[in-house]
Amino acid sequence: MSQNRNGPPHALLRAGFPYVKTIGMIRTTPAPVDIAIGTDRRLYVLCRGREGGIFPNSWDDDYPQTSVAIGGKGTGDGELTWPTAVILDSEENLYVADDALDAVTVFDNDGGFLRRWGEHGDGDGEFDHLASIAFDPDDNIYASDTLNHRVQKLTKDGRFLAKWGEFGDGPGQFNMPWGIEVDAWGFVYVVDWRNDRVQKFTAEGEFVFSLGSSGSGDGEFKRPSGVAVDKDGDIYVADRENHRAQLFSKEGRYVEKFIGDGTISRSGRLYLINNPGPLRQRESTDLEPQKRFRGPVSVRVDDGGAMYVPDYGSSRVQIYQKEAYPLGADQIAPPQRSPKLYTM
Amino acid sequence: MKSDIALLAHLLRRAGFGANRAELEEYTSRGYEAVVDSLLHPERSPEVDDDVIGRYNLGVVLQASFAGEAERWFYRMINTKRPLQEKIALFWHHVFATAWYKTEHNPDLVRQIEMFREIGLSDLRTILTRLSRDPAMLDWLDNQENHKDEPNENYARELLELFSMGVGNYSEDDIKNAALAFTGWSFVQPIPGYPYGQYPSEFAYLDEEHDDSEKTFLGETGRFNGEDIIDIIVRQPATAEFISRHLYNFFVADEPQVPSWNQVPPQDPDAIKTLVDTYFKTGGDIRAVLGALFRSDFFKEATFRRVKCPAEFIAGTVKIVDTDHFPSPGLARLPAASTMMGQELLNPPTVEGWHTGKEWIDGGTLAVRVDFAVQEVSDSSSPGVRAIAERLGAQGRSVSPEEFVDICLDLIGPLEVGGETHAALLKHAREAGPLTFENGIDPEIVSTRVVRLLQLIVSAREYQFA
Numbered sequence: 086m087s088q089n090r091n092g093p094p095h096a097l098l099r100a101g102f103p104y105v106k107t108i109g110m111i112r113t114t115p116a117p118v119d120i121a122i123g124t125d126r127r128l129y130v131l132c133r134g135r136e137g138g139i140f141p142n143s144w145d146d147d148y149p150q151t152s153v154a155i156g157g158k159g160t161g162d163g164e165l166t167w168p169t170a171v172i173l174d175s176e177e178n179l180y181v182a183d184d185a186l187d188a189v190t191v192f193d194n195d196g197g198f199l200r201r202w203g204e205h206g207d208g209d210g211e212f213d214h215l216a217s218i219a220f221d222p223d224d225n226i227y228a229s230d231t232l233n234h235r236v237q238k239l240t241k242d243g244r245f246l247a248k249w250g251e252f253g254d255g256p257g258q259f260n261m262p263w264g265i266e267v268d269a270w271g272f273v274y275v276v277d278w279r280n281d282r283v284q285k286f287t288a289e290g291e292f293v294f295s296l297g298s299s300g301s302g303d304g305e306f307k308r309p310s311g312v313a314v315d316k317d318g319d320i321y322v323a324d325r326e327n328h329r330a331q332l333f334s335k336e337g338r339y340v341e342k343f344i345g346d347g348t349i350s351r352s353g354r355l356y357l358i359n360n361p362g363p364l365r366q367r368e369s370t371d372l373e374p375q376k377r378f379r380g381p382v383s384v385r386v387d388d389g390g391a392m393y394v395p396d397y398g399s400s401r402v403q404i405y406q407k408e409a410y411p412l413g414a415d416q417i418a419p420p421q422r423s424p425k426l427y428t429m
Numbered sequence: 430m431k432s433d434i435a436l437l438a439h440l441l442r443r444a445g446f447g448a449n450r451a452e453l454e455e456y457t458s459r460g461y462e463a464v465v466d467s468l469l470h471p472e473r474s475p476e477v478d479d480d481v482i483g484r485y486n487l488g489v490v491l492q493a494s495f496a497g498e499a500e501r502w503f504y505r506m507i508n509t510k511r512p513l514q515e516k517i518a519l520f521w522h523h524v525f526a527t528a529w530y531k532t533e534h535n536p537d538l539v540r541q542i543e544m545f546r547e548i549g550l551s552d553l554r555t556i557l558t559r560l561s562r563d564p565a566m567l568d569w570l571d572n573q574e575n576h577k578d579e580p581n582e583n584y585a586r587e588l589l590e591l592f593s594m595g596v597g598n599y600s601e602d603d604i605k606n607a608a609l610a611f612t613g614w615s616f617v618q619p620i621p622g623y624p625y626g627q628y629p630s631e632f633a634y635l636d637e638e639h640d641d642s643e644k645t646f647l648g649e650t651g652r653f654n655g656e657d658i659i660d661i662i663v664r665q666p667a668t669a670e671f672i673s674r675h676l677y678n679f680f681v682a683d684e685p686q687v688p689s690w691n692q693v694p695p696q697d698p699d700a701i702k703t704l705v706d707t708y709f710k711t712g713g714d715i716r717a718v719l720g721a722l723f724r725s726d727f728f729k730e731a732t733f734r735r736v737k738c739p740a741e742f743i744a745g746t747v748k749i750v751d752t753d754h755f756p757s758p759g760l761a762r763l764p765a766a767s768t769m770m771g772q773e774l775l776n777p778p779t780v781e782g783w784h785t786g787k788e789w790i791d792g793g794t795l796a797v798r799v800d801f802a803v804q805e806v807s808d809s810s811s812p813g814v815r816a817i818a819e820r821l822g823a824q825g826r827s828v829s830p831e832e833f834v835d836i837c838l839d840l841i842g843p844l845e846v847g848g849e850t851h852a853a854l855l856k857h858a859r860e861a862g863p864l865t866f867e868n869g870i871d872p873e874i875v876s877t878r879v880v881r882l883l884q885l886i887v888s889a890r891e892y893q894f895a
Contacts, residue, residue, distance in 0.1 A: 110624035166758050185758050353624035363621035370618040374628055397487060399625040
């Protein structure tokens with residue numbers, strides 16, 4: 086197995102995580118549920134608004150939309166009904182999980198339909214509300230199978246490999262799992278939606294730890310939906326009904342939260358500059374709420390340390406940039422049992 | 430005399446959206462009085478599981494779409510353990526009809542319906558006060574344009590004419606003075622919907638826009654503000670009569686259309702008097718008035734004297750087939766069908782609301798109703814159809830055509846049908862002879878016999894009535 090044996094850094098010097106920019110608007114990224122980041126930061130924004138589908142975009146925030154959406158609304162091959170997640174394989178083909186079709190639809194990155202697999206059921210390789218998918222380092226797929234309350238591992242062509250989980254709230258049990266992620270070392274993270282937590286497992290499904298509980302305080306969740314893990318092992322959770330994203334260390338310790346800092350995107354500006362009515366209304370009201378996330382379904386990270394939050398209710402993607410420096414064991418003191426007032 | 434189960438079925442059709450047989454048996458075991466009490470106190474029953482509709486209909490969490498809210502509303506009508514909470518919201522939506530098409534603003538329209546759920550069973554003063562502070566209503570009737578130096582009478586006129594007293598019970602001067610009292614009742618400019626979607630507004634009282642001068646309204650004089658006008662309105666006998674007649678029309682029996690009420694007296698003046706008396710005894714408490722209504726003989730005797738509105742027709746049919754307990758893309762068929770039947774929820778045609786009773790029915794809407802109901806009962810694998818087949822099979826013997834018809838009419842209602850309809854159903858049942866399930870519930874027999882008979886029953890004229 087081609088797992089990264091080195092593991093994440095021992096610790097981090099966390100320098101900051103500033104907001105960078107907003108991409109999209111209601112016409113070009115309508116009601117986004119997920120985003121995949123391709124080569125040269127080509128963006129594939131999976132949307133539910135308008136007719137839905139994958140809306141290609143770029144770091145420069147294309148406006149008007151430069152290419153048609155991939156995957157029209159429907160139930161046939163190449164069509165999507167309730168798409169929930171989009172991920173890329175090593176050739177940058179697009180794999181889309183569809184909750185209503187209980188299927189994964191595969192497109193090439195120009196939008197050409199390649200294949201579709203998966204069907205409804207509770208047998209091996211079948212789904213009852215397929216909520217999300219993630220590639221492991223070997224290009225196998227882990228899937229969160231909501232109403233079967235389990236995780237399944239499959240080949241990228243949908244052949245069943247393994248499964249674990251059952252209904253419940255104990256370790257390794259689920260109540261309608263949603264988002265799923267596999268980190269660079271093969272660990273699997275599952276958003277346990279109705280238990281308001283995220284569980285971490287080994288690649289074989291052995292329980293490692295759980296983070297979060299019900300609530301709105303730091304480190305707590307209200308019906309979380311998405312999860313991502315970056316190259317440092319940091320864990321990001323889309324805390325949907327708290328309208329925020331939260332960051333946890335690789336050990337599951339709460340680090341910080343993001344509530345949204347949206348500014349006007351290029352596409353938004355190009356729209357507004359030609360529309361006197363909305364411009365006057367914006368001058369007549371408090372714009373503070375417009376900064377904030379509204380029901381983010383997903384959170385994603387790229388290798389460059391950028392965090393992307395598809396901001397479902399505001400039809401845009403907010404982007405932040407992590408600034409952190411890896412530390413070796415010889416650069417940071419061992420964990421301390423008690424706090425100290427004396428610091429240097 | 431009606432059987433207990435028939436009486437409970439009647440109550441649930443009116444105070445809710447119907448019930449299937451298993452639910453009715455459970456209600457009947459509790460007794461009529463206890464069920465009325467439970468319906469009047471929705472807070473004593475668990476909330477509907479909104480979590481799942483919010484997860485699958487993603488925009489619902491954000492009140493992002495009125496069409497999505499209509500879907501959610503049908504989900505709630507079908508799955509709620511608090512049926513009167515949804516029914517009273519629908520009632521006030523009929524009376525205080527506010528439509529999406531004018532403002533195309535989703536969040537505040539959705540919040541208005543939420544408000545009806547929250548306070549719909551409280552007292553009329555609270556209801557009218559909250560209504561008068563509701564941004565969707567204020568915008569719908571232009572009260573944000575009601576300035577002290579340039580009054581706009583639209584809201585004040587409809588408050589009196591359609592929302593509380595009815596035509597003929599006030600003067601034009603009363604309207605002008607009520608309008609002055611509501612000057613300055615406005616709302617905050619919400620962030621516009623482009624480029625990032627709509628945001629809710631909230632009530633704003635603009636003192637500098639308010640006319641604080643002395644006003645005379647319905648014979649009383651003072652420096653009235655909006656609350657004072659509402660205080661005076663809710664004390665009027667005309668208000669009690671008008672609201673009681675609305676309740677009678679929605680919950681008991683079809684009355685003529687609202688604009689004729691100042692010319693055509695109520696069909697049951699004694700019933701209206703009972704409701705009016707309760708209104709005054711309880712300070713306009715809607716819960717108490719409805720309690721008196723549901724416990725009255727005039728209510729219990731009024732079975733099948735209302736044409737189902739589309740929402741009742743659709744939700745009631747789905748409850749019979751016992752589906753849609755979990756969100757699916759197919760849930761969208763329900764608001765779509767309702768629109769085709771003439772009732773687009775959250776988008777009524779005018780401030781007058783929908784015309785009710787027989788006006789729901791014309792050649793087009795009747796065809797849509799029949800098509801919808803036939804389609805819904807056509808799935809022999811649906812839990813409701815299976816349950817009816819299993820009860821037929823549980824007879825443990827051959828079921829005669831007469832019994833087959835009577836059992837199905839009983840299980841789908843109980844539904845009372847006229848002689849002509851009964852004869853037609855019987856003629857159909859006799860053509861295929863007795864019904865037997867010798868080897869368990871044979872899906873073929875369910876499809877060819879049970880489904881077919883159910884299709885004919887829901888196509889009958891009598892099925893249009895609640």
